[in-house]
Amino acid sequence: MVLRSIQQRGVNGIDGYIEELALLHSKIEEISEISQYKDGIFILRPTMEAAVELYKYRVETINRAICLFNKDLTNPDSGYIARLAQNAIKLAGVHYLGRVYQDLSLSNNEELPQIELEDVRWAIKKMEHHFRMYVKLKEISEEATSKLTSGYQADWQKVLDTIDSKGGKASISDIMKRTRWKSKHALEILQSMILAKIIESKRIKPPRSKEHVVYVRYGAKIPEVEKWLVRDEEASH
16 A cells, blocks of 8 residues: 555655654554563664654655666566665664664663664665665676677587587587587587577487487477487486
8 A cells, every 4th residue: 555655656755654654653652662571682663863764765765666667577676676775774773783782781771772863874875885786786797798698609600500400409529520629618608508598408318329418409399309308207217
């Protein structure tokens, strides 16, 4: 319900939630009556200012996630953005404890511990920093993968030509003979093509021949290969 309401109002609807937030905060006040338990367990709650800051950040990140999701349904980043505020809440608590742990003694201190505004702002800043770094590293990875793929193109074509010339299937020996590659390079190229779903390996056992691996185009059904295919249960015996 809250998410649907936020979708309808957008970021401008933040102020409209302050009253609701005050009600939630009053509930937290009631819970604080049982904040102290035995063995030092307690409920760590935010101050009003900290709660407002967290709530604003939560609405902002949900709006960002919705906008990204509507723009590209396949982009997983919308899910990460939607959880930024949740992680910020946890980090704010960690930051608070890091600041005051030396003086924190629930047995001698009647004041209940509270996450303060500086803890929340630190947590939000850290979450945004890490998300920016994630996006940057993702872009670098995609660029590197693209360059690597383009560098393999010529070698990939040689493998495909060999497979086609051998009736749709080729062994590593066939590929090495045609390309004059060393085994290490041949295996590297074949593995990259399998990962890219360009080819796939099949283990076969032809009549009067040893069991061996052949490579076919991804998804290709070569009758000869399917006929001699070694099933998993057969290979285990």
